Amino acid sequence: xxxxxxxxxxxxxxxxxxxxxxxxxxxxxxxxxxxxxxxxxxxxxxxxxxxxxxxxxxxxxxxxxxxxxxxxxxxxxxxxxxxxxxxxxxxxxxxxxxxxxxxxxxxxxxxxxxxxxxxxxxxxxxxxxxxxxxxxxxxxxxxxxxxxxxxxxxxxxxxxxxxxxxxxxxxxxxxxxxxxxxxxxxxxxxxxxxxxxxxxxxxxxxxxxxxxxxxxxxxxxxxxxxxxxxxxxxxxxxxxxxxxxxxxxxxxxxxxxxxxxxxxxxxxxxxxxxxxxxxxxxxxxxxxxxxxxxxxxxxxxxxxxxxxxxxxxxxxxxxxxxxxxxxxxxxxxxxxxxx
Numbered sequence: 001x002x003x004x005x006x007x008x009x010x011x012x013x014x015x016x017x018x019x020x021x022x023x024x025x026x027x028x029x030x031x032x033x034x035x036x037x038x039x040x041x042x043x044x045x046x047x048x049x050x051x052x053x054x055x056x057x058x059x060x061x062x063x064x065x066x067x068x069x070x071x072x073x074x075x076x077x078x079x080x081x082x083x084x085x086x087x088x089x090x091x092x093x094x095x096x097x098x099x100x101x102x103x104x105x106x107x108x109x110x111x112x113x114x115x116x117x118x119x120x121x122x123x124x125x126x127x128x129x130x131x132x133x134x135x136x137x138x139x140x141x142x143x144x145x146x147x148x149x150x151x152x153x154x155x156x157x158x159x160x161x162x163x164x165x166x167x168x169x170x171x172x173x174x175x176x177x178x179x180x181x182x183x184x185x186x187x188x189x190x191x192x193x194x195x196x197x198x199x200x201x202x203x204x205x206x207x208x209x210x211x212x213x214x215x216x217x218x219x220x221x222x223x224x225x226x227x228x229x230x231x232x233x234x235x236x237x238x239x240x241x242x243x244x245x246x247x248x249x250x251x252x253x254x255x256x257x258x259x260x261x262x263x264x265x266x267x268x269x270x271x272x273x274x275x276x277x278x279x280x281x282x283x284x285x286x287x288x289x290x291x292x293x294x295x296x297x298x299x300x301x302x303x304x305x306x307x308x309x310x311x312x313x314x315x316x317x318x319x320x321x322x323x324x325x326x327x328x329x330x331x332x333x334x335x336x337x338x339x
């Protein structure tokens with residue numbers, strides 16, 4: 001049987017679709033009924049009305065990855081684990097919560113994989129954990145983490161989670177780590193990359209000058225499945241289909257949504273002003289913040305990620321990002337406008 005953590009998120013829900021299509025026995029972790037119901041809605045969109053009952057073939061366990069007694073029971077009879085659960089935030093005040101979910105939670109998963117002699121663990125990390133390449137302007141799997149860089153709290157805790165997986169590997173665990181870029185896929189438009197579609201749909205005039213890596217959800221799931229069911233072990237793989245500027249990516253999304261393209265380039269100076277305004281508001285009135293020092297650095301940094309390793313090992317061709325954006329936009333518009 002296969003265990004999926006974070007089964008109600010973007011990666012987890014689409015992974016469930018693939019596993020059920022492959023006729024696998026699946027046990028999935030969830031934290032709230034609302035998240036489970038949303039996952040069911042996304043899951044069902046991939047199946048005919050006669051097949052929608054397949055969601056109920058999944059064995060659901062209501063717990064989080066820090067509830068050791070329930071988690072231990074969930075590991076009974078498990079042979080493979082896809083660890084997709086994570087907390088995402090760039091707010092420094094959330095560091096303790098991020099550390100508990102991402103580092104301590106992953107340590108629990110690793111320890112139980114070792115205890116229960118799980119055949120293989122597939123851990124979903126992020127390109128946020130990758131440092132700079134000293135010998136090249138492009139970033140590959142050999143890029144080392146630099147603790148001197150002012151990394152985001154999310155990056156720090158995801159890197160710590162990776163260290164737990166590597167620790168497990170040194171103790172005898174067979175595992176693979178995937179580092180996806182910004183994942184483009186349908187069904188989750190209130191957070192993560194999906195929220196970009198909502199922001200641009202409502203009207204977004206500005207763009208920043210940074211560049212980063214993007215990947216289609218179908219590629220992330222396909223590669224995870226092939227790495228986990230194949231003979232690949234104790235390696236990390238960057239999952240990036242294309243490196244795009246924010247201007248280009250935002251433009252593609254705007255076009256797919258039939259909205260005006262963001263045409264005004266915002267400067268780091270103006271972003272810093274917005275940061276300080278939000279920071280003052282937070283200190284005085286505890287208002288929510290959306291801009292942090294780390295997000296400003298990310299918005300203006302130019303990073304290019306290599307995908308040669310995974311392309312060669314799996315002989316893999318990535319989905320064009322524009323195609324994935326159009327497919328995701330179609331689902332968004334159907335939900336937003338009802339057509």
